Amino acid sequence: MLAAILIMTGIALVLGATLGYAAVYFKVEGNPLAEQIDAILPQTQCAQCGYPGCKPYAEAIAKGETEINLCTPGGDDNTRKLAELLGREFKPRGALVEKLKTVALIDEQTCIGCTLCIQACPVDAIIGSSKQMHTVVSRYCTGCELCLPPCPVDCISMVEEPRTPQNWRWKYPVTGLRVVA
């Protein structure tokens, strides 16, 4: 009896020590969690999650302060990836219509050059200076819509990116095994 207890304790100690040593010795210096989360987020910087940008939201998730399904542009796809990364449960955002990517467009006739939108843009995609007409560099625009509210003359509108053969995508095949319900 005593021998058995001793043997088991001995084995437990040896294994424990080995595992503990391995944990220290083979520690994988991975990306900090917040950066891994940030890599998944769509980088729209739209602040719709309630944080001032993707990075702050990623940091908040990493600290476990918030839900993982607050990202509107990323959608359920994003949430699923985050759930996988963090081992948390996937929570759908509910019926959200997938929006086509849009970019902001300033009506140059109406713009009064107030620079308010320039200050609002999280990725510095609007150029112009005081009393000068502003314009959006559509290449850099993430479609976050943060420039819309500050505009005093409502001269900014969101337009869909034009479809070209280059950015056109083939659809998922719809033939085949469908459920006959």
Add this chain to the structure above:
Amino acid sequence: MNLKIFTPRGGVHPDSHKTESSETPIRHVPMPPRLIIPLIQGSQGSARTIVTVGDKVLKGQCIGEAEGADGTSIHAPTSGTVTEIGRYPMAHPSGLSSQSIVIEPDGENHWITYEPLDPTTANRDELILRIQASGIVGMGGAVFPSHLKARSKINTLVINGAECEPWMTGDDRLMRERAANIVSGAAVLAHLTGAQQTLIGIEDNKPEAIAATRTAVDDMEPVARECLGTGKMTVIVVPTRYPTGERKQLIHVLTGIEIPPSDRVTKFGIQCFNVATAHAVCRALLHGEPMVSRIVTVTGNVKRPGNYETPLGMPIADLLAFCGVKPNTTHVLMGGPMMGFTLPNLDAPVTKGCNCLIAASKELFPPPPSEQPCIRCGECVDACPVNLQPFELYWASRAKNFDGAKYHRLFDCMECGCCAYVCPAHIPLVDYFRYASSEIRARDEEQKAADQARMRFEFRSSRLEREKAEKSARLAARATETRTKSAADAALIAAAAERVNEQAQIEPSLQDNAAPLYDQQT
């Protein structure tokens, strides 16, 4: 001369259906009421409009200049008036529209003055520029700008007359009727690329074309002979097999070199042009005619199948009407039945890549049987010409497992359709591959955009931080300054007050006036 033929793996042998259209000579079509010429005709670049609405143009006159080094020019296919410049549907599976020039023919069909270039005397850059300015792109369907290919320096030039797609006979007819031009074009291309060996590969199901081309090679025009110099030109008969007409496949058959899908053919000292492209090069350089028309095979469910010399920009509906499309036609395919696509819109014009139009009916092209589950039978693996495992790609693509699809080398796939052709479960494999590859490309783009946005956001955040820091530093500096200044002021005031006090002691009568002044200042 090495005449050994090599056999690549895979491939299929579908019913050829060539005789429907191959037995009548190339015919001309009447000029339609209007021509729509899209500015984008090549795969790499576009043209920039140089005419305005109302301009009178001559046949062959440049109406769009090549944009950048990769673009190719476009020309008026007939004489007439530019009536509109606007967006028109493209012959593309997406059915999207593109910027196009509309010309109303005047019926005169007046050519510009021809300006041939003698390839034996003109310098190389000049010739290559002329190819670009003549708007020549690969006419096999890929529409890759020919001047970019002609720039390469190589040993072996392959001229592709395999035409392996069923139904398609444009190259066959062209070789039968205009072999001399093809050979001259090939000689010019050999001259430009410095190729010592020119191999013309023709599938053995086109005996007349082989005979005509052989005769043309034997009785080469003097200018072509001079271009070729010490180089050799040989016609090689290759076995009929789909997809031998794909350039890397044909190169493998002719030279035994299997070029990895990710490598360029020039890396192996080889370049490949289609026979129709060689023909166009000959017309452009030796005759001074830019590309204004092409041969289109119209076949399938039409009353008069055959090959038609069609002006570029002719609406496809007009061409089909001329060929007598039958009323029970369900849809129209552009390109061959193996790799072509269903035209979403028949108003789209004939472009430089439009090699074949097939009117489809239920009898000729029955709708595919319903898809069954994959049983991994391996038929697709045997048929794949690039040694992929299409069923593995299918499992990955179907599950949207894009990393898995990449692992199974999705991007080696050339979408030739052999796998789907043989699949006993009738799975539209190519559909899945196209979906997966376009999705992966789009996601890569998105990732790039996201990375850029992240960078810009972080830069902005740090800039704001810095500005804030700078501002507070500035404020702090000013505060200190103010403080020192006010301290100095206070000292001055104190000194002044002392002086006043001293004076007051001397002149007591002034004290009453001076006191309020201190209060105000402190």
Add this chain to the structure above:
Amino acid sequence: MTSPHIRQPASVQRVMTTVLVALLPGIAAYVWQFGAGILVNLVIATVSALAAEALVLRLRKRPLWVTLSDGSAIVTAWLVALILPSIAPWWLTVAGVLVAIIGAKHLYGGIGQNPFNPAMAAYCAMIVAYPALMSQWPSVDGVDFATQLHLILGGSRGIDGITGATALDTMRTGLHNLGNVQDILTSNTFGYAGGRGWEWIAAGYVVGGVFLLARRIIPWSLPLGFIVGMGVMASVSYLIAPESFPSPLFHFASGGTMLAAFFIVTDPVTCASSPLGKFIFALGVGIITWVIRAFGVYPDGIAFAVLLMNICVPFINRATPLAPAGQRKDRP
């Protein structure tokens, strides 16, 4: 459907029908040697397979007709019937078919998704659950059709002399009792090369297998790998100790070797995917089968060998990817 717009006239039905046709010579030999009882079992298996398939498809809300008509269930049913003793009671056959169709196939997502060979899974389940029934085989000319029918319909099995052990069983028992291979082979159970009567059935399967190879329904790498695997092991052991290990010919002609070589390991769903991978897979099955036959306690080892190699398929696939075009080194 984008492209291609044309298709070769091929279908899963055609593949499955060819496999069924290829099984006919073997079945004919079976009937010739052991009577028509096997036909009854085949019918029972077919009916229960189709019923099970229909039931599960309905439950899974899948299109019924497309899958039911593709013939895959019938192939599974026939294989199950052929690997169970032909005098097994009807409910054993039905149970085997249910394990194959429902347990091994549909629970994993239906045809094409199952990691384990359904017929082999059924065999393993049955031999573990009913070892006694699974080792009662008819002896040649020993059982007339009426008796077979009686047994199949679940009649009492007390009659002696009509059932016997298979050649592999006799060999194993004999060797266990410290017999010598040559002495054992003189027993009535054995014919020219393998089990008496069974060698003819094996020959029938070979005929069917050659037909499948000629029609390119099965790749040569699988039967070859299996036969090489088993043949090498058997030959080496036979050369070293002929008194303790029977010859490779005996192995080939006994048990389900030829059925396995051409109809079991060739199941495309559960084998490896590349040609080299297929060869390795089949080689493994051959080796493990021999090991179980030589040292195990079960009458035949094919089923366990196949399932064990099924487990290894993902690893084999990972280890034997096809080389990209232009740098091929993947042919065995």
